[in-house]
Amino acid sequence: MALGRLLLLSALAWAAPALVGAAEVALLKSSDVAAWRPALDAFRKGTSAHTVTEFDLRGDRAEGERVLGALKARNAILVTLGPMAAQVARQFLPEAPLIYAMVQDPTRVGLTSATISGVTFSVPLKNQLAAFRLVYPRGSRIGLMSSDDRTVQEAQKASSVVRVNLVARSVASEKDVPAALRSLLKGAEAVDAIWIPADPVLLGDDTRRFILAETLKEGKPVFSFSPALVAEGALVSDGPDLVSVGEQLAGLVNRMAAGDKTARGTVLVPRAELVVNKKIAEKLHIEIPEEALRLANKVF
Numbered sequence: 001m002a003l004g005r006l007l008l009l010s011a012l013a014w015a016a017p018a019l020v021g022a023a024e025v026a027l028l029k030s031s032d033v034a035a036w037r038p039a040l041d042a043f044r045k046g047t048s049a050h051t052v053t054e055f056d057l058r059g060d061r062a063e064g065e066r067v068l069g070a071l072k073a074r075n076a077i078l079v080t081l082g083p084m085a086a087q088v089a090r091q092f093l094p095e096a097p098l099i100y101a102m103v104q105d106p107t108r109v110g111l112t113s114a115t116i117s118g119v120t121f122s123v124p125l126k127n128q129l130a131a132f133r134l135v136y137p138r139g140s141r142i143g144l145m146s147s148d149d150r151t152v153q154e155a156q157k158a159s160s161v162v163r164v165n166l167v168a169r170s171v172a173s174e175k176d177v178p179a180a181l182r183s184l185l186k187g188a189e190a191v192d193a194i195w196i197p198a199d200p201v202l203l204g205d206d207t208r209r210f211i212l213a214e215t216l217k218e219g220k221p222v223f224s225f226s227p228a229l230v231a232e233g234a235l236v237s238d239g240p241d242l243v244s245v246g247e248q249l250a251g252l253v254n255r256m257a258a259g260d261k262t263a264r265g266t267v268l269v270p271r272a273e274l275v276v277n278k279k280i281a282e283k284l285h286i287e288i289p290e291e292a293l294r295l296a297n298k299v300f
Contacts, residue, residue: 023257025052030082031059035228039246046250064088083109099252104198114265119248123272126158131238132223135292141165143184143191147201174207185218195223227275235280241273273297
């Protein structure tokens with residue numbers, strides 16, 4: 001893991017700009033997500049020499065088409081947050097410089113191109129599991145719900161490396177979640193903890209709160225990818241550091257503005273951020289190792 005962190009820090013240094021001139025930057029958000037604010041603030045700080053105009057597409061592809069039509073003749077660098085904004089930008093202005101962020105799976109949404117740059121919004125599942133074990137060493141049997149078979153397969157491979165037993169349940173829609181969760185929390189295959197991955201089926205307000213409440217009721221912790229979920233009641237998250245996402249986005253913009261042609265097609269990986277909820281640990285009578293608390297970026 002130390003080597004991985006060193007490589008990420010090296011990537012950040014390599015992305016640092018040598019700014020020559022100001023550029024016009026169009027920042028297109030798929031929707032206005034409050035949790036993205038640290039990334040936006042870091043991005044704006046790093047691109048203060050440029051003219052940055054922010055557009056909220058409000059989850060509406062037609063609005064995206066309208067905005068991109070207006071940008072067509074302006075020769076702007078396009079920066080997109082969320083998969084919908086990136087897809088619309090790619091479709092309607094395919095020749096414009098495009099830098100994406102807040103996309104879990106770029107391949108799935110067609111963002112794999114030698115001309116498209118970005119900052120991934122994920123931390124390897126192996127690293128997440130290792131962080132979870134660091135915080136809760138007794139959590140060796142982990143329940144995972146997912147609507148994506150590829151996530152389950154990747155998690156199964158990672159679990160063998162980290163030496164945990166993964167019990168997976170497929171959920172095609174939010175309606176499948178209660179039964180899947182019950183089967184993981186009770187009975188012969190009861191698990192030590194529930195892992196909420198970055199899966200849209202699990203992240204609706206009602207579903208997310210249901211998982212957190214039912215798991216707490218059973219006296220078991222939740223592992224997650226997002227500090228927002230830790231604030232809501234998960235025990236631990238190991239996900240992308242949003243400030244580093246914004247800094248890396250700014251670095252890519254600055255490199256393009258400086259005429260660095262190698263910036264196109266570059267995909268960077270953000271720093272990981274370990275967040276721990278000590279209050280939940282106390283409720284569940286879980287003793288978090290001192291090492292985990294020292295390494296945590298944030299403790300609630």
